[in-house]
Amino acid sequence: MKNRKILIAAILVFLVSVCLSVFILRHSDKQIIEIVQDGELLYTFDLNDAEDRVIRISAPDGGYNLVQIQNGTICISEADCPDQTCVNTGVLKSDYLPIVCLPHKLIVRFAEEES
């Protein structure tokens, strides 16, 4: 009987996480991008109006990230950090999963909309 309860609990957790994952991975409908480094807002712009370009952002430790804007999408195309997580994250899509480069304390995310 106890086994069954554990099984049901596991299935419940799994289903709830599936629902939450779908919610979290949903594409954002926001357009305003914020680029933040170490708590300081560096850039903010509307992704729809932004022209295609590459922004080079230098980190305090001498490293850099290249933020690429192309056809209304944004991603980090190159970085000299050791883990490359920010590059592998790819294009920014979700409200909840910003592009983060931990070694350079850089965050690219959708801004909260002003009411």
Next chain:
Amino acid sequence: MNIRRLTELALLSSVALIIFVIELRIPNPFPIPGVKLGLANIVTVCAVFRYRPSETAMIVTVRLLLGAMFSGNPSALLYSAAGAVACLCGMLLLRRILPEQQIWLCSVIGAMLHNVGQITAAVIMMQSFGVIAYLPILLVTGSLAGAFTGLCAQLVLHRIKR
């Protein structure tokens, strides 16, 4: 602990380490940090069901420390250690309840606890709750991977017994 026991544990640790290193070579199709198969946990699950808790803990500790060195990513050690501790505690408790046929379930719950531990460590490290957004995704992928590794462990244990 006699020599035979010691040798078995050492052998299992090295098997786990080899699987871990080989898995590093497999490219990850998911761009989300923390998502992986965790094949080395086949050994952990086997050990949970075959050895004493203290012996299992030894295998896992050795694999964690050497794995962090071999992967050249010691900063990930903190997260994996937090996950492993949570996972191990849960699985050792579940071992008393679950029968042999449900080893896979034990592994699934172990994987979930592993992810919870990881995210908890990340929240404490980064002092922000933003990383919790990764938890549901990790839970889904983690329990699928956990079911797979658990089934492997179940098959292995079944064969060792005979």
